[in-house]
Amino acid sequence: MKSGKDYTATAYYTDDYFAESSYKYNDSLATMSMSYTMSAFASSEADYTDKSKNAKALLNEIGCSPESIEINDWFTQKPTMDSIGVIAGNKKVTFDDKEYTLIALAVRGEGYESEWSSNFTIGTTGQHQGFEEAKQEVLRFLRQYISDQKISGDVKLWITGYSRSAATANLVAGALDSGEFLSDDILYKKSDIYTYCFETPAGALRQRWNVLSDPKRPEYLNIFNIINSSDPVPYVAPAAMGFCRYGVDKYLPSAESEPNYKVLKAKMLRVFNSLDSTDGYAVDDFQMKKISVDKNALAFGLTKGISIQNDTKNNLSQGVYLSNYINNILSKELVKTRSNYVAYYQDGMRELFHILNGYDDKQTQLFKIAFLSRMPLYLEMLAGARMNPYTSETTDLAFISMWLENSLNTAGITDYDKAAVDRAGVFLSDLLLALISSHPNDAVTLFSNINSITSAHHADLCYSWLASMDSNYINDAESSYNKYNNGAFRIIRINCDVDVKVYDQSGTLVASITNEIPDEVSSIISAINDNGEKIIVLPVSAGYTVSATARNDTIVNYGIDEYCAYVGAYNRAVDYVDVPLKQGEMLTGEVPAYTAFVV
Secondary structure, eight states: OSSSSOOOOOOOHHHHHTTTTTTTHHHHHHHHHHHHHTTTOOOOOOOOGGTHHHHHHHHHHTOOOOGGGGEGGGGGGGTTTTTOOOOEEEEEEETTTTEEEEEEEEOSSOOGGGGHHTTTTOOOOSOOOOHHHHHHHHHHHHHHHHHHHTEEEEEEEEEETTHHHHHHHHHHHHHHHTTTTOOSSSSOOOOGGGEEEEOOOOOOOOOOOOOTTTSSSGTTEEEEEEEOOOOOOGGGSSSGGGEOOEEEEEEOOOOTTTTTHHEEEHHHHHTTTTOOOOOOGGGOOOEEEEEEEEEEGGGGOTTEEEEEEEEEEOOOOHHHHHIIEEEEEEIIIISSSSSHHHHIIHHHHHHHHHHHOOOHHHHHHHHHHHHHHHHHHHHHHHHHHHHHHTSSTOOOOOOHHHHHHHHHHTTTTOOOOOHHHHHHHHHHHHHHHHHHOOOOHHHHHHHHHHHHHTTTTEEEEEEEOOHTTTTTTTTTOOOOOOTTTOEEEEEEESSSSSEEEEOOOOOEEEEETTTTTOOOOOSEEEETTTOOOOOEEEESSOOOOEEEEEEESEEEEEEEEEEEETTTEEEEEEEEEEEEETTEEEEEEEEOOOSSOOO
């Protein structure tokens, strides 16, 4: 997404969005909510006193008078590491001869600079600490707003947010559904609370053992979280550490979740490519990487003999990669527990992201361009420091701090704290070395694909997916959320000398691996990972027939793992071991579609 200026796009509003129960998902209200929350991003064309100008303009357009619009103090100041911006307006709406006050509240979800640090303030207990603190500020503002505006009688609440503000909005709505007090003067039912959250990080706690407080209880199902599985932000805080979201998680189409992904993506791109703010769709440019080592060249320098290459057979999608890397490698192997994270990572992550994001839009853009342009060289240097036997464990890696400082200077940023930059550099170098040491190929994959990974979090991409399902925007729009897709997918793993073919329910070939080469047949993912396993990734919404034909006499070992985004893990596995197969013989099996929503 381009930065440095404000862009415009079309939004369609009608009071009728709020005539029906909030428990019914509305594609058009979702797109309008996304438009509202994007307007509440900090303006790139205003100083800190007027960063909310676009949201004020939108509220005026939908009928909220200037006198009804208020912002909190943090929306008029340079953001801090723990601030939060919020805006609200109100208007009268009438349904079935009954008048309500519609309160439209949006939380600032982009352009918040140092507030990135709060995303990584997880805390040792309770809900995500940073999002919980932001929630409390929004509730305080909302109570004061209702009092200042002298609102009384029946109300409807419209709450929305994107990214960090989505996590905040999610917790705010969860609190209201749980009976959080706002005012003695207003009346509303839970069906009057309309909450749409986009690319929502997880700040609530999974409590399936406690049916009275679990975030997936029926009363919370008026909260909708629209999520792109290719976006890394909704993985914070990780499901594998016990975090989740209130309400319904609705996953946008992806290669691992949707059999008809190519068609749906083409429809989305019709909207995406029409926007002035976009600079090209990059998510599906993702490519797994591997480190190549030339042992004969290692003695001649830190990076000699070390190179990062495309792993052309390993065609995993960005979403499958992130689900494994964040929930398994980072959460379970590196961080392990919340207390361990707070003790060893939290302060460093907060300071690092303060250094990376604590500037205005133009400066941040220039800084990140300079910072990322050096990424390939430094990745090879880090890999060399860990994989080259001719370098010691105490190899001087101060170049990371120099990298940060040089990038800041290139962007014209001079008022930084050098000591803080040095600390961030040391933390980043230690973190990168830890990642490369434990899973080198996965680590270089993460940082080598930084453009495609960050592009999945661009707001104009989410807006385009929503608009492609909204009849206000395209004639052939239809909701593309599969009712059985809750971020789940199945992985078939085969370890033997066979060729694999997968057919859909109509008998059409949709995936193939022949002579250890994955064939690109459809959007169904086929790959060979760095352990030599053949992998097929299947959506849960359709059934498939899988066949394996032996190229030689062999013993077949294969398994099917089912990934559940709610728990951040493969929560069911079916394994078949030591199945003898003679050359030319075929083994077939059925992988049925899900027939119920599974969490």
